[in-house]
Amino acid sequence: MTSDWNETRAVAALRALFDAGVRAADPLSVLAAHLPEPPRSGRVVVVGAGKAAAKMALAVERAWPEVPLTGVVIAPHGADLPEPPAHRRIALRFGAHPRPDASGAAAAAEILEAVRGLTADDLVLALISGGGSSLSTLPAEGLTLEELIAVNQALLDSGAPIHEMNCIRKHLSAFSGGRLALAAAPARVLTLAISDVPGDDPEVIASGPTVADPSTYAEARALVAHYRMGLPEAAMRHLAEGRDETPKPGDPRLAGNELRMIATPMMALEAMAEAARGMDLLPLILGDALEGEARHVGQALAGIARSAATHGLPLGAPCVLLSGGETTVTMAPGTPGAGGRGTECLLGMALALNGAPGTWALCADTDGIDGKSDAAGAIAGPDTLAMARRAGLDPRTALAEHRSYDVFEKAGSLIKTGPTLTNVNDVRILLVT
Incomplete structure (x- = not known):
């Protein structure tokens, strides 16, 4: 372990790397180049729809100040913009995430109505980002x-990966799975997307x-059976009947x-790697699509990180190991x-490291909201578990009860950014000094 790394310096470095990743996905910085x-x-x-919808719409308005624009986008409640509503040409509506609500459903219906009756001379600019499904x-x-x-709650509780959850969602929806594009036909549709999914598959984003x-109704039914989901009877009947299939490739x-991808998890990781080099840290991107049970990914x-600290493999210290997914x-x-x-x-991860010296880590969601909490994520270091124990909380029990938030709250290491108005999924940074 190098002598010039301490808690203050490590935490500052981790936050700077996280902020660099979020900036790389900021629609106000990256969208205009893709128009x-x-x-x-x-x-036009x-x-x-999505967590980045408000900023994406604002970016379009700034890039095209003289173009007559109409339309509607849906953002999460609270994801408002500083510009007064009277100055907006694109209407901003709000819905709930991760639990849908009536206002989001009404806004989705308003969007479908806005694109109906267009001609082949018209352009529909679709701004899509993670969270749009809900x-x-x-x-x-x-x-x-x-x-x-x-249905949405059953999906969230199932442990299914996002592409499998969205297969089911699409076959119970009047909006998803290409149905918005069908409503807009014969107008040309240009989709600008910010990816929050492993592999950047546009079929999965929102x-x-x-x-x-x-995907098909048959696949959706098989997934419901595999995860033993207790869906409402009407939803099960709809999947069984299999009417009005989604449009398939070649339609x-x-x-x-x-479709143009304007920001992705890998772009954010590459920006973080570049920022790490500026700190004289050797970065290694482990991948942008790491999936699995969260605690098990942390253990891996x-x-x-232990290998890097002990054997200098895959990198020697000081280094940062970056991943997303x-x-x-x-x-x-x-x-x-x-x-x-x-x-x-x-x-x-912290339990597996067990206070290993010289190693700090940050795990956070780039949208600024981790699960149902008010934090984007947290930072853990050699003293984190001891601090939680001194505050009367057993970290292993907390993990078993899914109360990880409480551990980092006791340790004073939560990251609270508020909604960032973008979303390129979770990022994980391990700093080995």
């Missing part, structure tokens, strides 16, 4: 919002409202549509824990 030339004829209708929850015919809310969907109604990452937390019904994937991963 086409402003159309010379036809209408801007629609969208925000635009609009029941398929024959289903109610209350039933889809129950359940792919503007892209073809290769002529989607011909000519385009702790093993890599969406882990899962499988929770029994009624579990009271407030922590999310980030703090649960971090607590699993």
Whole structure:
């Protein structure tokens, strides 16, 4: 361990790296470069849904100050912008995440109405980012919002990865799985997307409202059975009937549509790696799509950090190990824990490191909200577990009860940014000195 690294310096470095990753995904910085030339004829209708929707819409308005714009985007409650509503050309609506609500459903219906009746001369600019599935929850015919809310909770509790959850969502929705693009036809649809999913699959981001969907009702039914989900009877019946399948790749109604990825988890990790080099730290990106049970991913990452500290493999100290991707937390019904994937991963990591000297870690969600908590994530160091124990909290019991948030609150190491108005998924940084 080098002598010039201490808690203050390590925490400052971790926060600076995290902030660099969030900046790399800020729509106000990156979106304008992906816009086409402003159309010379036809209408421009801007629609969208997701945690970054408000900033994405503002970025379009700033980039195209003279272009007549109409449209609607859905952002999470509280994700408002400083510009007065009277100055906005694109209407901003709000919905709930991760539990859908009626205001989000009404906004999704408003978006569908905004794109109907367009012509081939018109352009629909779709601004899509993570969280859009919940925000635009609009029941398929024959289903109610209350039933889809129950479905959403079953999905969140199942431990299923995001692409499997969204397969089910798309087949119970009037908005997702390419249905927004169908409503806009024959207008041209250009989707600008910020990815929060492993592999940056556009079919999975916000359940792919503007892209073809290769998944089927049969796959959705198989996933419900595999995870033994207790879905409402009406939802099970809808999946069993399998009517009105989502549009598939090659569907002529989607011909000519385009998607541009403007920010991704890997872009954020690369920005963090560049920032690390500026601190004379050797960075290694382990991957942008690490999945699995959060605590187990944390344990695995702790093993890599131990190897770096002891053997100089895969890198010698001082170094930073960077990774992204969406882990899962499988929770029994009624579990009271407030922590999310980030703090649960971090607590699993901290327990595996067991106070190893010279190693600090940060796990956080780039949207600023980890699970159901008010924190983006947290930082753990050699003294974190001891601090929690001195405050009367047993870290192992807290992990078993999904109360990782409480551990880092007691240790005073939570990261609270508020909503960042972007989302490129979780990031994990291990600093080995």
